[in-house]
Amino acid sequence: MINYITSPFRWFFKLEAASGLMLLIAAVIALIISNSDLNETYFNILNTHLLIGTQNFGLDLSILHWINDVLMAVFFFVVTLEIKREFIQGELSKPKRALLPIIGAVGGMALPALIYVIINFDTGYTLRGWAIPSATDIAFSIGVLSLLGSRIPISLKVFLVALAIIDDLGAIIIIAFFYSSELQYT
Template sequence: MNAAIKHLLHNPAASGIFIFLAAVAAMGVENSAWSGMYNDFLNIPVAVQFAELKIAKPLLLWINDGLMAVFFLLVGLELKREFLEGELSQPANVVLPIAGAIGGIAMPAAIYAGINHADAAALQGWAIPTATDIAFALGILALLGSRVPPALKLFLLTLAIIDDLVAIIIIALFYTSDLSVGSLQVAAVGIGVLVAMNRLGVKGVSGYGLVGVVLWVAVLKSGVHATLAGVVLAFAIPMHGDEGEPSPLKQLEHDLHHVVGLGILPLFAFANAGVSLQGMSVTDLLSPVPFGIAMGLFLGKQIGVFGFVWLTVRTGLAKLPEEMRWPQLYGLSLLCGVGFTMSLFISSLAFEHGGAAGAPDIGPARLGILGGSILSGLLGFILLRLTLPKHR
């Protein structure tokens, strides 16, 4: 039994499975007699105070602003490792994924904006369908086992990493509220301390963590979304340890991998995927916001990723890897439409805290995310199952 549990937890698909089950549980509870308990749980007041400094938020926002900062810390660690010694350090390896990522961001945003162009408040959600859920997409790909060629996995991983980087930039530029100059100054001092620690050769991760907590509080109070503090902290963690010692960055990335994939992301999904279906009709689901999100994820992602990669190959800027075939790339483009976690996160920024006045109800938006992600994931899996060789 223990061996089976360990095998499940180390399976690349485990995180996606846990996230999916958490989302299903949230939908079930929200539409049951326990919905009141579910909402009371998310609204539990949690406060932390030190002298005059006080942070008081409901549990939901501690999950979205606090625990998700740890997720972005992991994303930042992966980005830094890839840029220094991974696939992103070789320019020739990233031409096709960059092209796919650009198309996979531009087309979904264009489709959503086209459907919602008449509603200024709804346009706040233009970035919701631009995200790809790396855990979910890689989890679905992992279900196909050894039939998947390494080139296909590498393409999806690289594209998703670039997609995450762009998502970070979008959040920083477009989803910030009124800025506090004093808090930004404190944050700037924190960043300076982190840079100095890195330059002075400080290897202990705990020291960086303490400064990172101060930075998170300052960013939280500044009006910039607090999760970005995790990315800044990640870029300061040293890549190389002392002689004979492991890499601080790689060790921290390893330590956080299961905590985030099997703990934080499923909890985030449970807290944010609960949508009440009571009183909701088909007309509501086909309204501009959920329809724009679903079509952005399903149509925009596949058209953007596949179309931009095809144009890049046809113009001679890059070559399709030998192990990859066009039908397989199309199936992978469909998988990129699984937005889920990041789309839910951006929807909360766009339509809940920080959204425009008169912003649409987030419930139908979440249904659009679920619908577009499920449709993309299911059809992508079927197409890849049909087109990949049966044995490798």
């Protein structure tokens, strides 16, 4: 009986496109809720604190911080390990193959930033946001790739994921150098 009930769920999660579909559905639901009368409830839920551990020893973070700081760190860790494997023994192990996503990422960061600067050149205050368009949302990039499933070759997937990761690393470096006034270790 349990197998009968759970088999559609197991089938869905075995699909390569399942994670991308879930990401797309969650994004649409979040957009609808945050732009409706439920937006206050939505943001209250995101700001609700969740303690893992005890008061003396544990992490007490808002749900938003759990998502942004903890889960995204795990996500980046896993994706970076996959790319490292590709650079060491996979599709990007040869310098010529690795150079293409690096050049693509640099161009993908520089061109949007340049367009932003050209559009906002006379505005002064908004000109300071030039780095914002230089970042790629890696989670959505991978989500879209997973929606395509096996219809695209593995080498293209590796290239696009490497491009998104290198782009995000570049954005982190830009933020560290241009938007940080000082490093805080606490």
